[in-house]
Amino acid sequence: MTQQMQDLDLDACAREPIHIPGSIQPHGMLLAIRLSDRTIAYASANIAGTLGVDPASALGQPFAQALPALSREFEADLADPPPSGSTRTLRTIRLDTRDGISAYEAAISRSGECAVIELEAPPRDAASGLDVLYPTLRRFVEQLQGASTVDTLCHLAAQDIRRMTGFDRVLIYRFDAQWNGTVIAEDRNEVLPSYLDLRFPASDIPAQARELYRRNRQRIIPDANYVPVPIQSRSPDPLDLSDSVLRSVSPVHLEYMRNMGTLASMSISILRDGDLWGLISCHNKEPKRVSLQVRNACDFLTQIFSLQLEARENTALAENRLRLGTVQTRLLAHMAAEDHFIAGLVNHPEDLMLLAGAEGAAVLTQDHCWCLGRAPDEEQVKALFEWLSEHHQEDVFATDRLPQVYPPAKTFADRASGLVSISISKAHASYVLWFRPEVVQTVKWSGNPQKAVEEEAGSIRLHPRRSFEIWKETVREHSLPWDQSEIEAVKELRNAIVGIVLRRAEELAALSDELRRSNKELEAFSYSVSHDLRAPFRHIVGYSELLKKQEGGDLSEKGRRYVDTIIDSAYTAGTLVDNLLRFSHMGRTALRPRPVDVTALVAEIRHRLLANMPERHIEWDIGDLPPVKADPVLIRLVFENLLDNAVKYTRTRTKARIEIGSERKDGETIFFVRDNGVGFDMKYVDKLFGVFQRLHRVEEFEGTGIGLANVRRIVERHGGRAWAEGAPDRGATFFVALPNHNEGAA
């Protein structure tokens, strides 16, 4: 059977309206009384045989008139019927039937505008009365206190239910997330085979049946070969039997029971937080009745069991939370101690992995990827990251079968069959991922789950599978599932990180305010330096010049030299102030990039330089200089400095040679200025670009030692790099690399 066909069939099964079968099982009678006028609205056909009343004639008649004794019995109950969704077991009543006085167990429920009264004759061998059941219930409750694990608890429940009911086999059946059921505890005699650890496919109990199990906790089928008793009515609407105890079940289910070799079955639902957690499922090879009273006791026991189960699971969860909370506290401390939260995580991989019970982890940002523990390799993690960013932007994503949702994971299932991820920032995609390795499991299915339903040839009737032979399936590419406490722990980690990121952002904002303020102060400072510090130097130079000019003749040779030195020093100091101002200015002013014709720029600078030194003979070799996008004022300073240096440091050469060229490489345009001048020792190369760093004595080469610092600063502000190569007395080459995106970006 193809998957598609099976889906179709199961779908058909799932559509069967099992809450309105139009019939009941034959071990009881049903009457539905319209509450508004107390007339009989529905009646099971078998009241004729037992109560001696023809249903056809009773329908529409007042209850009190048609069945006066019964009507009196239920007077008070009809005045206060239970709400929809619950069934009230009333009491054992005695009825005068055609076979004499008989005992009947009565239950009442609500269906639409009717109260449904169901009467069940107790089985002949019934150990009736609470007195008989009480010791078992009491023992169960006492033993519960000592049961430390869920397993023990389940085993106890199975034992005691079987003791009270006498079924051949009692199973505790637990649903997984896909509604497959697994038998997790069993108590049985030798009549029926063991089903312990077997798994039953979700299709065995379709959705609408599960809904009925959730709503109506008990169901009994005393004999799978029963003949249904029709419900008669004058109304075209079928009676909703959702809360009924006698509801007739689907013929498919009866066939299923017969195929399984069990003619009687009973089930009690185990609910957790109102949801179906599992079932206590009882089977008997031969037909078997269980009194309503015993069934109620079983339900009572099951409810106690459910509460205990909840308590046990909550305790386990709380213990896990506590344990993970400690890990989380440590991680928070790590993150707080580091500059960036990511360092706090990647430097403590053990704690990070422990938090989710993972064996591998990865931390990803737009630019970086850290793989920790048993994780897929970096390329695989990055591809997974792409997939996650596209499909799973939710805060937390968890799966224990990654290769199913993300097929490329098949190649690294041994490391990452399970994945839980947290998305930290949507704007700057970053994730933390945890991995769990593949756990190959053998699942013992009760029959091939792919053949859960068979279609009879030429018929639209469905048949459940005939074989319940163990059918082993090897489940691959699955990890152990992530439990709730682990999911919560990573979710909390995410909240903590988001908190940290937010706080960082606030700190950064405060810092940038602070920076803006100090930048303003710096500007005010340099403005005042510019005005007030420059002036005295200018005055010294000016007055000394005047002195020299007007009184120079009266001064001695020495005196004139002193005046020259004063002029020289003051001039240097003034120039220094100018250069410093320019340097600080450069760091602060906004770049205004536009296209710059470097060829023209270099030609102009060269022309200006040479005009001042007609005596120099320089051989120029100017290559192709492509235009760049840069701040024209600043980029001019760069080339002025480089050419100025090249001319200055070739001064001692009789044949000076300066080469200017460029190269495009790796998204950059690299300009170079090469000279055959005095060069420098590469061990001082780091000092070259520092402020006030000079490699020559002032007498040899004038200068303030700020030119190359300016060059580097400008180039770096353009997102580029500046460096140099050279050797003493062998010339120097200065390189300036500017990123090409600056060029055509406008």
Add this chain to the structure above:
Amino acid sequence: MAELKPILLVEDNPKDLELTLAALEQSQLANEVVVVRDGEEALDFLYRRGAHANRNTIDPAVVLLDLKLPKVDGLEVLEKVKADPALRQTPVVMLTSSREESDLVRSYELGVNAFVVKPVGFREFFDAIQDLGVFWAILNEPPPRPNGP
């Protein structure tokens, strides 16, 4: 006979004043140099009011205006001059110690004719002043040369 237009020098710092005068002197301009020491006085001179209400000089060939001045600063003087249709034609050269770009930008916005950052070196200063004086006082307004050939 046309009277030679004076040069109006607005400078508060006595040292800068002396040095500027020395530079102007060396450039051997025939123009009279009128010195005022703050922005307010500069405006009084230009508008013939206050101490200068009865001046008999004609309007200046050029105003050499320091940027930082007491009372009314250089930029304000510049703004007033350039906003006044009667004075707008008078060339104004801003002299300043400052390399601050904001001053420069503001001056150009206000319509300054030239902007000179006073160089540290006296010779450059001298050259600048001489160029300015010659350009604005002589070349723009060739003076008659009563004693010349």
